[in-house]
Amino acid sequence: MRTSAPVSAHVRNLGILAHVDAGKTTLTERFLFLTGATHKRGEVHDGTTVTDFDPQERDRGITIFSAAVSCEWAGHRLNLIDTPGHVDFAGEVERALRVLDGAVAVFDGVAGVEPQSESVWRQADRHGVPRIAFVNKLDRAGADLDTAVASLRTRLGTVPLPVQLPLGREDAFTGVVDLIRMRAYEWPDGAAAGAGPVEGPVPEALREEAARRRRALDEQVAELHPEALEEFCATGALSERTLVAALRGLTLSGGATVVLCGSAYRNRGVEPLLDAVTAYLPAPADLPPVRPDRHPADPAAPFTALAFKVGVTPTGRMTYLRVYAGTLRKGDTVLDTASGRTERVARILRVQADRTTETALAGAGDIVAVVGPKTTRSGATLCAPGAPVTLEAPERAEPVVSVAVEARRGTDTERLAAGLARLAEEDPSLVVGTDPESGQTVLSGLGELHLEVTVEKLRRTHGLDVVVGRPRVAYRETVGRGVTGLTYRHVKQDGGAGQFAHVVIDVEPLAEPRGADPRGAGPLAESLGEEEHMADLVFRSAVVGGRVPPLFVRAVEAGCRDALAEGPLGGHRVTGVRVTLTDGSTHVKDSSELAFRAAGRFALREALRASEMTLLEPVAEVTVTVPEDAVGTVLGDLAARRGRVTGSTTRGGTAVLTATVPLAELFGYASRLRSRTQGRGTFTTRPAGYAPAG
Known part of the structure; x- marks a missing residue:
């Protein structure tokens, strides 16, 4: 009899999630060093990190590809995936989140919740991944734990539960007070690498503040956790054991988020974070089965x-x-x-x-x-071949930017096709196609940087010299004003069995588009809400009396979906359409699923040609960080790019501007921003859906 691999409660499958430059890779390096998996601390700026091993990652100083590593801590095996923080590589994050049991969300102690950290948080919400939070870079000027925690509450809608109090501020940050054990941990300057913290009592100057925060933590946890509430009502406080158990329960259920703090770069606060990973994040057996008909993490079950x-x-x-x-x-x-x-x-x-x-x-x-x-x-x-099952695959984001690519030498054309096919196999976010008009090979992806990295990989890995065209965005079409009662009869007779299908459909917008900004300032990013721009078609049947049988109704819907591939304005994909099948009829011999699918396809095509259509373009939310003296220049440039400013804040002589801008207007923005701010300006983007093209 074959033996099975044991399932241990001492396994954690976790990911590191954050906005770009929040310190994910540095934190991963500290994990590996402190657990003994590596013998030297890697640094992003030196290009010596373990997980950013691709040459492009080291050249650019960012994580591009998710990387898996393992290490041991306190008797637990940690399987860790370091994920990218740049929005163009959100597909890598999506695929990682699909298989993770838990995550550490890293936030900048100065900026708090940033656009991409909010996006990956929502991705984790969708997958039901339990998380703890780590507020990093508390040694930076302007860093503040309370402000960062407040941004978690307001931007993410979670209940943050800080379990630590910083010792010192900014450059004077030396350690943390553990509010659960009421002990202080300091990492003195000059200590040997990996020496660990110096443990001691809470400093006299912080005892009152620490006691107040511990009391607030007990009260918050008691409000959220029934067993903790029972003990709190009986004794007026929570024991360490009850508090830890309640925090773990709230983490697993998503009822709250445990928050820790530190500075990964200066090796402060990392060991307590490792302890929190083992204490609060789930083991594989703690989670429900991946499917109702499969046992959770059972090594004896079918593979x-x-x-x-x-x-x-x-x-x-x-x-x-x-x-x-x-x-x-x-x-x-x-x-x-x-x-x-x-x-x-x-x-x-x-x-x-x-x-x-x-x-x-x-x-x-x-x-x-x-x-x-x-x-x-x-x-x-x-x-296992004898127990077939299909698990839900990770969602694949639709490409929004395309470039034409061709080999500089005609003899490399076949090698280029093979190289593109291999890259698309590795990265499902990439789509390779052919322009029907020019016959050029078209590479489509999630952003300008995504395509830059892909083309560079063609050059470096596959040794291809390629010519790249100007980037183009992926437009969409939608119905501005629909039609009712459109009738289509599909009749075909060619000597054998015939085809007959009769359908009557109404077509309308999924939601009433609000159009472009009447002041001419640019597109409104909220023209199509999240639910609306994600849905291509909502189909329903209002047929009564069985005039169109259910089997044929489903065929009509399939035909309508076929028709969305090309719209009447420019052959772009159609989105945001509601179709209602109101009537129809069948033939006793000649009606079939094939006939009704064809009828649905041709009927919707005719209806779209008769409708008032609107061209949509992808828009992005742009967050620009610049010195205050450059705000006017940057605002003027955003307006010239058809951008609409939606927010502005100032802190410490730095302005943070938020705007919605058509994606097509952002090509080359990085170099323009650097030149207009003498290299002091930075920006990040995230998709904001589609809006009427201006």
Whole structure:
């Protein structure tokens, strides 16, 4: 009888999430060093980090590709994924979040919640990933824990529960007071690397403040947790044991967020954060089963895993898996339910960023890479052939920017096609197509930087000299004013069995568009709300009396979805449409699903041509940070780019401007901003949906 890999309560699968430059990679490096996984602290500015191992990551100083590493802390194995913070690589974050059990959300102690940190927080909400928060960079000028915590409450809608009090401010920040154990931990300057904190009593000057905050923490937790409330009512306070148990319960349920603080760069506050990871974040067995018909993290159950990343290296193809149930052994045959093929697992690898070690098996709760599957794509389910199952794949964001690419030498055309196919296989956010008018190869992605990185990878990894066209944005079309009672009859007779379908449809906008800014200042980003711009079609049937059977109604809906691929204005995809099937009729012999699908497609095409259509363009929320003396120049430039300023704050001689700007107007903005602010201005963006093109 075969043995199974044990499932331990001492495993944590977690990710590090944050806005770009909040300190995710530095924190990961400190985790690896303090746990003994590395013997030297890597630094982003030196290009010596473990997880940012790709040459482009080291050149640019940002995380581009998610990287998996493992380490040990206090008897726990931590499987850690460092994720990108730049919005252009949100697809990497989405795929990582799909397989994580928990996360550490990192926030800048000066800026608090920033645009991309809010976006990844919402992604984690959607996947139900429990989180704890770490307010980083408290040694910076202007850093303030309370202000950052307030931004968590207002921007993210969570209940933040700070469990630490900083010792000192800004340059004088030396450690933290643990409000749970009421002890102080300091990391003195000049101490040996990895020496750990000096523990002692709470300083006299902070005892009253620490007691007040501990009392507030007890009260907040008691309000949120029934068992804690019972003890609080009986004794007027919470014991350490009850408080820790309640904080863990609130973290797992999403009822509140435990907040810690420190400075990863100066090695302050990292050990308590590691302790919090093991104390509050879930083990695989703590979470509900990935599907109701699968046992949670049971190594004896049928094998079930999700492929969340594919890497093509010079030595072969690696598929990264999160194992949810069962045990996988070297040489096993598994079923890829996405392709219907069986694949043999030749090797199982433990991954440490760009290094791997071979292992004989992987059990429920493990994150590993396998070599052997030849066609498995990101999002596919691998399972035991005798127990097929399909898990929900990570969502794939729609590309918003495209460029034409071609090989400079005609002899490299086939190599270019092969290289693009391989990159699209590794990154599902990339789409490769052909322009029907020019015949050029078109590469589409999530942003200008996303495409820059992809083209550079073609050059570096595949040795291709490519010519790149100007970036173009992905427009959409929507219905401004629809039509009612459009009738379409699909009748076809060619000697054999005929086709007959008769449908009557109403077409209207999914929501009433509010149009462009009447003052001519540019598009309104809120023209289409989040729910509206994400839905292409809402279809319903109002047919009575069974005049169109349910089977044919579904075929009409499928035909309508087919028709959304090309709109009447310029062949762009159609979005935000509501279609109602109001009537129709069938033929006793000639009606079929095929006929009604064709009728739905042609009917909606006719209806769209008869409707008043609106062209939509993607817009982005831009957050610009500049010196106060450059605000006027930056505002003028944003207005010239059809931007609309939505917010402005000032702190410490620095202004933070928020605006919605058409994505097409942001190409080249980085260099323009640097030139207009003498290199002192920075900006970040995040998608804000679609708005009527101005």
